[in-house]
Amino acid sequence: MTRSRFIPLAILLSIMAMIAAVACGSETVEVPVTQIVEREVQVTQVVEVEKEVEVPVTQVVEKEVEVTKVVVETETVVETEEIEVTKIVEVMVEAPEGPKETIVFSDLNWTSAEIQNRIAQYIVEHGYGFPTDVVPGATLPLFQGLRKGDTHVTMEIWLPNQSIGWTEAVELGEVVSVGKSLVGDWQSTFVIPAYIAEQHPDLKTPQDLMKPEFQELFATDDSRGKARLVACVPGWSCELVNDEQIETYGLTDSLYVIKPGSQDAMFAELFGAYEKQEPWLGYMWGTGDPALKLDLVLLEEEPYTQECWDSGKACHFDESLVLIAVNPSLLPRAPEVIGFLQNWEFSIPVYKPVFQWIDSNPEATRAEAAIWWLENNQDLWSDWVTDEAAASVMAALDAGLEAEGWPEE
Incomplete structure (x- = not known):
């Protein structure tokens, strides 16, 4: 009778000892657990729909325009x-x-x-x-x-x-x-007044300017004994043509070239000489003011050709x-x-x-x-x-x- 009461007690003590051993032990036992978490997430939803869309187009409009x-x-x-x-x-x-x-x-x-x-x-x-x-x-x-x-x-x-x-x-x-x-319109590097042409019929070409009598005719106090020629205004395209023609004709040592600072200065030279009936030699063109008022003569040159113009310009300007x-x-x-x-x-x-x-x-x-x-x-x-x-x-x-x-x- 006494022994039978101790058996349950022994069993109880054994269980308690096991629990204590587990509780006091240093080893951790992991037990897999399934965790359920509720949260909000953004979801991209693909939906097929039919929709009318306005697309930019080139519009054709009929209208009257000035063109x-x-x-x-x-x-x-x-x-x-x-x-x-x-x-x-x-x-x-x-x-x-x-x-x-x-x-x-x-x-x-x-x-x-x-x-x-x-x-x-x-x-x-x-x-x-x-x-x-x-x-x-x-x-x-x-x-x-x-x-x-x-x-x-x-x-x-x-x-x-x-x-x-x-x-x-x-x-x-x-x-x-x-x-x-x-x-x-016309142009020439070698223009003289008509009264000079009448007075000196032997003066016909630019090469004639190398002759002593014509050097003296057109010489002035500032020309150092050479014939004085009034050329283009610096910066005009004809300036380069004047320079090349003078060199090609062999007149570099025979002419004292003046390049006036403006159109007005060029015109004043010619108008002044003409009024006094004095010699004048220089460049002029058909719509230049003096050419529209005065009687002028162009010295004779070979007719213009492209070949001539490309190889020294010893010929007339082209029209x-x-x-x-x-x-x-x-x-x-x-x-x-x-x-x-x-x-x-x-x-x-x-x-x-x-x-x-x-x-x-x-x-x-x-x-x-x-x-x-x-x-x-x-x-x-x-x-x-x-x-x-x-x-x-x-x-x-x-x-x-x-x-x-x-x-x-």
């Missing part, structure tokens, strides 16, 4: 030489919208170029709404300015004087010709080809102005009346001469522009307006 024919074509002019000249090709271009940028003219420093600029500026400003400006200077620097885009329009590019630089610029796409002016040129940047932004310049027809007969008016009004400015010409030649210039532009120009003339881009004179 201008822009000329961009190259042809070869073949007479006595070959020169690449850009001519008319019909390309329909719509004038761009937005503010109109200033068009800068190359303001070459002689009368015909200045007059053409003032007239063209007035029409561009009041007929087509473009602001204008000018950059004054001589042939060579202003041609470089046109190539670089510092100016946009040059109304007189003289060929063959500028033929080398012109051909290069055309090939590089830096300039484009859009028209012609002063067609048929001048005077181009209107633009920087290519002007084509897309002012097609209406390009169209106007393509129609420009400022020939020598057109120029002579305005020159005569200037001669009769010596105090008048180039701007005043341009106004006079526009007011008295509407039938001519109105054919160069659109009807709307012509009406706007006439309204500006009637209102007594000037062109804001004209330089101070």
Whole structure:
């Protein structure tokens, strides 16, 4: 009886001992447990749907727009030489919208170029709404300015004087010709007054200037016993032609060359000598002021050929080809102005009346001469522009307006 009560007690003590052993032991028993965690996660859901989407499309709209024919074509002019000249090709271009940028003219420093600029500026400003400006200077620097885009329009590019630089610029796409002016003008390094030709019939060619009697005839106090020749203004393309012809003809030791500082100084030399009936020898061209007023004679030279011109220039200048040129940047932004310049027809007969008016009004400015010409030649210039532009120009003339881009004179 007593023993049977101790058995449960023994069992209980044994269990407690085991628990104590586990509790006090140094070994940890890991029991795998599956843990359930609830959390929010972002899920990308792919859903197929059908939906109407607006896609940008090119809209074709039929409307009436004013377009201008822009000329961009190259042809070869073949007479006595070959020169690449850009001519008319019909390309329909719509004038761009937005503010109109200033068009800068190359303001070459002689009368015909200045007059053409003032007239063209007035029409561009009041007929087509473009602001204008000018950059004054001589042939060579202003041609470089046109190539670089510092100016946009040059109304007189003289060929063959500028033929080398012109051909290069055309090939590089830096300039484009859009028209012609002063067609048929002439040039010569060796011009004398008609009264000198009558007094000295043996003076016929440049080589005759080497003779002692003609050295003495044209000698002055400052020419050191040599014949005095008035050459081109420095910076004009004809300056280089004068120099080369003098060397090729063997006249370097026979001539004392003067290069006046301006057109006005050159003209004053000739006008002064002519008034006194004194000897004068030098360069002149057909639309130079003295040539339009005085009786002049060109010394005889061999006819122009390209071969001669490329090998010393011991021959006449070719009949001048005077181009209107633009920087290519002007084509897309002012097609209406390009169209106007393509129609420009400022020939020598057109120029002579305005020159005569200037001669009769010596105090008048180039701007005043341009106004006079526009007011008295509407039938001519109105054919160069659109009807709307012509009406706007006439309204500006009637209102007594000037062109804001004209330089101070």
